[in-house]
Each structure stands twice: as C-alpha cells, then as structure tokens.
Amino acid sequence: MRIVDVCAFYSPQGGGVKTYIEQKLQLGPQLGHEIVILAPGDKAGVVERGPGARIVTLPSPRFPLDRKYWYFDDEAALHLALDLLKPDFVEASSPWRSPSMVARWQSPVPRALVMHADPLSAYAYRWFEPMFSRELIDRRFETFWEHLRELGQSFDRVVCASRELKDRLEDGGVANTVLHPMGVEEGLFSKDRRDAQVRRRLLELCDLPESATLLIGVGRLSAEKRWPMVVDAVMAASHDHPIGLVILGDGNKRSRIVKGIFGNPHIRMLAPERDRVRFATILASADALIHGCEAETFCLAAAEARASGIPVIVPDRGGAADHAADGAGITYAAGNAEAAADAILRLIDGPPLPLDNVPPSETMRGHFAKLFADYAALADRRKAPA
Template identity: 70%
Template sequence: MRIVDVCAFYTPHGGGVKTYVEQKMRIGPELGHEIIILAPGDRHEVIERGPMARIVTIPAPRFPLDRKYWYFKDEDALHAAITALAPDFLEVSSPWRSASMVARWPGDAPRALVMHADPLSAYAYRWFEPIMSREAIDRSFEPFWKHLRELGHQFERVVCASGELRDRLAAGGVAHTVLHPMGIEAGLFSPKRRSPALRRRLLEMCGLPESAKLLIGVGRLSPEKRWPMIVDAVAAASQSMPIGLVLLGAGNQKTRILKQVAGNPHIKLLKAEKDRAKFATILASADALIHGCEAETFCMAAAEARASGVPVIVPDRGGAADHARGGAGVTYSAGSAMAAARATLRLLRNLPKASPEVKVVSTQGHFEALFADYASARRGEGPEGTARRLSENVQVA
C-alpha cells in the first residue's frame, strides 16, 4: 500500500510524533508499504528517506503558541497535495481541524484517524475536574464530542493506543474505534541492564544510602505531566521511608518544578538522556517508575519500564494505567498527590525480589498489526473482529 500520513504534529525539532514517524518510515518499507508523511512547513519540500519513504511539506503558517510547529490552513492546497500523492490509504494524526479537512477530501481512499493526542484529558478534565464532574465537563464540551463522533463516521478506523481511550471514545459514541498499542524499541530494554553500581550512584546523588528506594520519572517538563504533583507525592512518601527521585526531562516547566522541589536534596532534576543504551540502563536500575499524567495516549516511558522489569506507579486514567495491569504496578486516583504517595509506599513496601522478564510488543509488531488492519479496511471489513484480534496480539503482556 501507499500510505499517506497527514501529520500536523510533525516537526523536525523532535518529539514523540517525530520518533513515531521515523519508525514508520523505516519499518513500513520493510513490510512492503510506501510511506509518505505530508506535513505543514515553511515551503514545499520533498525529503527522501529511501526508495519507499519520504516527507513532503507544503507551505503553511507557523503555530503562534509554539514556533517549532506549523498548521494546515489552506484546505484546497492540502486536498491537491493528497490527490497528487494518490494514496491507497490515508491517515491523519490530529483530531483537530486537519482531521476534518482530510475527511472532506473527495478521493476514494479509506482513511484512519490516529489519536496521537487526547485533548479532553490533557486540557478539559485536567483544568475542570477539581470543580466539576467528568460528566458535567463532557456536557460542556459537547461540541468537541460531536466533532469526534462525526469523524468516527467519516473514517474507517479511529486508532487508539490505550484501552482506556478506546473505551472512553466508544462509550461517547465515536464509531470505528480500534486498539493498537504502540511498541518499544526491540532488544534495548531488559532487566539484564540493571546496574547496582549505577543505582548506588544515583542514590548518592540524592543524598541517600544504597538501602533507600530509587524512583525515576521520565517525560517532558510540561503542565499536563503533573511533575509538581509527583514532587509533592514523593516528598510525602519520604516521611515514611527514605526515597530518592530522579527526573529526566526538558521543557518549559523546569523553573516551576525546581521551585516545587524547594531544595529537597533527595529529588534531582536531570536533563533527558539521549543515549538510548544509557537511558535503558538508568531505567532498569530504578526500583520503580512514577508518572503523573492521565492524558497519555499510550505512555512510552511506562512501557519501557515494564520491559526493563521495573514496576510502575501511574494514574488510574489514561494510557499509563494499561501498564499497571496484571501486577505490573499500582495505580492511584489521577491528580491526587496524596493518593500517589500512598500508592508509592504500597508498592515500595512490597517490591519483588527479582525483576521479571516482561514481554512488551515491539515497534515492528505494532506496525505489522496496524498495517494489516489498514489492509482489512481497504477490503471493506469493519473494525470488529479482524482489528480487535490484531490488537489483542500486541497488548502489553
């Protein structure tokens, strides 16, 4: 198939979508598919990534709130670009305006909306749940729910990477939802990478002895990740046992997080580790991973932790919750520092003596299942049955 991904979230400056796009352009051709990423940019450009993979950009304005990104504005130009690329299957990677533009494209190719973002969790629920019930918030955001329901009827597939998101969208009346959890880099994450010496050094950095417990947090330093809440949770749990927390990340909330840390010597904020092997070793050397964001569509950090034999402490909503199932970790009431503190103590007081080998789907397996589902959509098959069986084969074990 020639698969065209209309990717409004793509930026060459990095991020999770760029990583996913790079993986797709590498693995898709290996599976016999041509992959074309159609993205907004400063000018028209074609960037070849091999004989069956390329990035095509069309002129578009910069996004005013973050100049690293652009957005599709000219629908006619977007339609013309799609038509010129003649897709066998058409993807769109944003639930916003570009999804409606793709839905209105007059071509015959079947299409999928890939939910790389969960705006309701990232914004509406996070902002208003302290004062409103989720049901009341959903009623207030009925126009967006109507938009999603319309898209569900216009697309053959609405692809979700977590069971919680798929179930919530389906319960809200969004048609054609399917579950395709993302995969992790094969062969990199393993309990075998655990280093007692590195663990000892990280605890020393936190001013603690080897007998203390070591938590790690990984992710962007942005508001929806709730790192200040995690800092408070670990500080509270530390009143009952010695705990060190190492946060790895970068972002515009660094000053805010350091203010929350308030000089606590047992919590250290470090820059993101770009060496993947070193990062995998750091992750495997922790006693647990702690995460605060209930708006994850998958939560790659938690998946990588589980593959490393590291249990997780995660919110009970969003993609992160999937990775705590089957005894792989604990969940807590999303948004509550005290609930996170209690969950942290519950886990750390009952840590397994040995890190189990956990099977987690590879990126290769994710794309094999996803593209097989797209092929079934081209044959006119619905998401029931075929897509569900495929998705069940790639869930976190």
C-alpha cells in the same frame, strides 16, 4: 501500500510522537509498505529516510503556545499534496483541525484517525473535574464531542492505543473505534540492561546512598504531565523512606517545576537522553518509573519501563494504567498527590511485584504489522467490486 500520515504533531525536536514516527519510517518499509509523513514545517521540503520512507513538509505557521510545533492552515495546499502523493491509505494524527481537512479531501482512498492526543483528558477533565462531574463536563463540551462523532463517521477507523480511550469514545458515540496498542522498540529495552553503577551514580546525583529508592520520571515538561504533583508525592513519601527522583524531560513548564522542588537535593531534573541505549540502561537501572499524566493515549515511557523490568507507579486513568496490569505496577487515583505518595510507599513496603511473570510487551514491529494489516483489509474492501 503507500501510507501517508498527515501528522500535525511531528516535531524534529522530539517527543513521543517523534519516537513513534521514527519507528514507523523504519519498520513500514520492512513490512512491505511505503511510508510518507506529511507534516507542517517552516518551509516546503522532502527528507528521504531510506528506501520507501520520507518526510514531506508543507510551509505552515508555528504553534504559538509551543514553538517546537507547527500547524496546518492551508486546506487547499494539503489536498494538493495528497493528490500529488497518490496514497493507498491516509492517516490523520491529530483530533483538532487537520483531520477535518483530511476528511474533506475528495478521494475514495480509505483513511484512519490515529488518536495521538486526548484533549478532553488533557484539558477539560484536568481543569474542571475537581469541581464538576465528568458527565457534566462532557455536556458542556458537547461541541467537541460532536466534532469527534463527525470524524468517526468520516474515517474508516478511529485508532486508539489504550482501552480506556477506546471505550470512552465508543460510549460517547464515536463510530469505527478500534484498539491497536502501540509497542516498544524491538531489542532495546530489557531488564538485562540494569547497571548497578549507573544506579549508584544517579543516587549520588540525588545526594543519596545506594540503600535509597531511585524513581525515574520521563516525559515532556508540560502542564498535563502533572510533574508538580509527582514532586509533591515524592517529597511526602520521602518522610518515611529516602527516595531519589530523576526527571528526564524538557518543556515550557521547567521553571515552574524547579520552583516547586524548592532546592530539594534528592530531586534532579536532567535533559532528555537522546542516546537510546543509554536511555534504556538508565530506565532499567531505576527501581521504578513514576508518571503523573492521566491523559496519555498510550504512554510510551510506561511501556518502555515495563519492558525494562521495572515497576510503574501510574494514574488509574488513561493509557499509562494499561502498563500496570498483570502485576507490573501500582495505580493511584489520578491527579491526587496524596494517593501517589501512598502508591510509592506501597511499592516500597509491600511484597515484591511478580515482575518475572509479566507478559512481554508488544513491540513496535508487532504493532505496525497488525495496524497495517487492518489498513490493507480496508483498502482491499474498498477496491472490491460492489
């Protein structure tokens, strides 16, 4: 099949969606499919990524709140691009405006909405849940729920990578929801990459000895990731144990996070590690990954940590929570720094987690094989005579 992904979240400068897209471009052709990423950009262009893989960009404005991203604003141009690409299957990778544009494309081609974002958790619940119940918030955001329900009727699949998101959308009346958990890059993440020297250097960077606990945080430095809460939790837990925290990330909230660290020498912020082997080595060499965001649709960082043989300390809501299952980590009440600090101490003081018995993580190859098989079945049914 020729699969066209209308991907409003793609940015060459990185992020979880970019990691996912890179794997799709590599593995799709290996699985017998042609992959085209149709993304907004500064200008029209085509980037060939090998046989059966390319990125096509449409001229689009920059997103004002984060200049690393663009957004589709010309529905006619988007429809024309789809007409010219002649896909066998279409994906839309944003729950905002672009899937409505894709839904209105006049074609019998089957299509799926891939939930790479959970706006209700990232914004509405995060902003208002301390004051109001989730049920009341949902009622106040009924317009957005109506939008999601309309998309569920317009698309053959609404693909969710976490069980909580799938169940919540289904309970909210969104049709055609399915669970397709993502995976990790094959052959890259392993406990065998653990390096005592790397661990020692990172702890030295945190002005701590080898006997201290080394936590790592990975992700974009944005409000929904709740890094200030993570910092507060680590500082509180450090009253009982020496703990170093290394955060790998970049984003528009960096200065605020730095301010909240108050010059604490045991917490360091580093740029994202673009070398994937070095990153996998750093991850395996930590004692645990800590994450603060309950709005993850999958949480690739937690999946990679689980595959690296280290425990995860994650919120009890959102995609990150799935990766603490089977004894692979500890969850805490989402958005609560005190609960997160307690989870850190439970990990340090409690009995060792049964990490050797944790089932292996799904690979990206396995994820795409199952996802594309689902798409192929839909396409075959669409072609079958009535």
